[in-house]
Amino acid sequence: MGRASQLVSYDPDASLAVIAAAVCVSICRNHPFVDGNKRAAFGTLGVILGLNGYYLDVAEHEATKVMVALAAGEMPEEEFRTWVLANAIDDE
Known part of the structure; x- marks a missing residue:
């Protein structure tokens, strides 16, 4: 969770999608849980x-493919961030 705090503190232009993507990447790649890290991250x-x-x-199949690639290190964080930005839709 430190990455999100750092982004908010030191990058005032960081969008919600960028911050959310950073938290997701941290959970997915740092394996804080014994099992279910990709699910928890997503x-x-x-x-x-x-x-x-x-x-x-x-x-669902696209999200699964992306999370597996992210966890395996096959998808760079920048590419994941771009994917989140492209697919995050305003609920209103």
Whole structure:
């Protein structure tokens, strides 16, 4: 969670999607849980976006593919951030 605090403190231009993506990447790659890190990371991404009036408009198979690639290190964080920005839809 330190990455989100650092982004908010030191990058005033960081968007909600960028902050949510950073938290998701941290959970996914740092393996804080014995099992379910990809699910926890994706769920956290959804909660952060949802609490702020956004949702991800992606198919389940696409989200699964992206999270597996992210966890395996096959998707760079910048590419994941771009994916989140492209698919985060305003709920209104």
